[in-house]
Amino acid sequence: MKCCEKYTAALSAFADGELNETERDALLEHLEHCEGCREHLSELMILHTMFEELPELDAPQGFSERVLDRMHAEGRAKKRHRRAWPRVLAACFALVLISAAAWKLLPVRGNDCAASDDIGNAGAAPSGIAAAPAPDEDSYSYTYTTVQKDSAQEDEEDKKADSYSAEAGDRSADTAGDYAIIALDTPDAAEFLSARGMAVYDETEDYVSYLVVPEAARELAELPDVPETERAALREASDLLIVEVAKAAADETAESAEEPGVEEEVNG
């Protein structure tokens, strides 16, 4: 016995108590003489009891703690990102200008090594580290395109925030993280990164972080005191990343750099 196609949806809604009075009366009248539809209705009921046998499940142990952990992590990343954003824009804009200037200068003053060295080494490189090469077009255009991508994401987020579109807004979860962050308390790192002309991404009481191109990250990995895990991560860098240098370590570097001078004065 077969059920009538035109009544299938009505039977399903009837089983759910979702028909209005008129619809229900019409269906009941039809059911009176259609065995196929009566059978279909009974199958819907069987299906319903099968569902009823499925138990409600307990969430796994520690579920809420894990959600809260993720919430806190997202909160920290967002704060850092928001605070640093104008600074990053300014830094990248400056880099693009420098890059453009270097690109114009180099072919003309190709033999003038001093000019390119000045651009490449904003400060003196610490001893034992190879002198940094002049920035090439690739590394900085790379920076620029990444920032453009980031800016587009930001715009997208703002757009989502304007209207109640929870569905779209909630799907941004996977793009929340911006750059990989590597934390270091290696004294030479801050000095090295400034010397390589890496932009300061953020600065707080506790740390200074730099936006680092992969080439510089790989060189940074070779500093003597970088712990093995961070060293491996730095060596594998294939995208822009943030290197966070603990402020205490940065200050130590500054102090230790000053101390010999003081000694000299005293000795002198």
Add this chain to the structure above:
Amino acid sequence: MNEKELIARLQSRDEAAFEELIRLYEKKVYTLCVRMCGNTEDAEEAAQDAFLALWRGIDRFRQESSLSTWIYRLAANACIDLLRRRKKSAGSISLDDEELFVDAQDPSPQPHELAEQRETQRALREGLMSLPPEYRSILILREIEGLSYSEIAAAQELELGTVKSRISRGRTLLRNFLSVSGNFFENAASKVTECNREGMSAK
């Protein structure tokens, strides 16, 4: 604390309120996610995503629907997103999850009853996973979470008529799957056909 108070506290970024909300809804959300994803690992990830989506979007929640309807919507979306990311097929359900479908609270059923129960639940689980996610989520919201058609329409942003036809279509697909795989229904093929005119005119 009523729902309005809870929402107000969430909107003022009260973490304790968020924790309370998780505890209130974690069973329902997790159950929905297990039924949608077919395995516990993905289900937990999707359930976490749903709660975080709620936390991120709570400022934009305008209370046109109830909080629970919104949570179901976020959970169903999180599952569909995750399934798309993983591009998982129905064949990838882990058998380890089978015990999740037998009610541990059931007062000591006889061995043969337990076996039957397991068989029914396994078939239903496989049947659900055989459905396109859009049909699966709508059937879960109706049959497991017990939402009304208008609540489902709000949760899935669909017209009421679409909800009605999708539930019906989903049930027919599920019924056909079960008749093939588990001898639950009489015929393998869909028994739905054009209305028998003789039957219609016989009054």
